[in-house]
Amino acid sequence: MAEKTNLDQYKKFVKERLKSLLDVVQSVSAGDFSVRLEIPEEEDEFTALSIELERMTDDLIKANRLSEERMARLQAAVEDKERLLKTVGELSSPVIQVWEDVLVMPLVGAIDSTRAARIMEDLLTGITKYQAEIVIIDITGVPVVDTSVANHLVQTIKAASLLGAKCVVVGISSEVAQSLINLGVDLSGVVTRSNLQAGVWYAMEMMGLEVVPKKEE
């Protein structure tokens, strides 16, 4: 009879110890590290297990903190990059008023479809804002003009003309000109001038203005 009682007691003891371990393991696996184990005073296998479990939990907490820090750094880097891209985007298609009714849009760098959309938007906004009649688009800084870039350019010019503004494309290098011919790109409907200066002259002419030397008094 006494044996039976001992066994029952032991079973109950094991159950309680296991239960306390299980609670901690469950909360840790659910990502909650706040529940900590109480290390019992008895020196038995349960205690050894508890100690190991505590060590594992500590390691997990450390690893967790580390990955959180990494995530934060990554997040910051992504935000930095987005800010930078936004800045680059804003810088990439400036619209400058050089004379009443005359705008200049210098384009620098590769033009992909995202940029092309942005360029068109900025130009149309500029035309409306300044009530521009002539827009000089300078493509000196555009490295490759292929069929797609030429197409973006022509679309932009068409859109500008819908707002009543006439576009002049300047800065087509001899290499780009040859490529355009080879690609069979027809820019015959587009007014072109060799460089920005010639573009400005064209604009002046269109506006009925001329630059004359200052008269000697």
Added chain:
Amino acid sequence: MTETVQVKVATEADVYVAARQVKALARQMGFNEADQTRIETVISELARNIVLYAGEGVIEVQVVTKGKRQGFKIQALDHGPGIADIEQAMKDGYTTSGGLGSGLGGAKRMMDAFHIESAPGRGTKVTVFKWLRGQ
């Protein structure tokens, strides 16, 4: 300089990376400005076709020698839908993307040799050669 350069193309940005990279190689090789621009433009066209129609592919540039001549062998490979009517695709003014002119026809005119292999469902392989001048 390395004999073969491979550039993976899957996004619009890759198109420019490929064009720039190959242009730099062309400069290193001693191609003149006009030919550098031709090569850059052709790479841009071929790479853009890959992105537009196949989604992804590879641009491969190889330095080749033929007799005394040295030059570039450029291949654009993809496993996209392929071209059903190559003859039509080569025609000027033919486009399915709303672009101007003809990228493929232009590539043929700007390079010294042009070859295209394609069939519906079997991808497209465009091979072009450009030889260094004055050799």
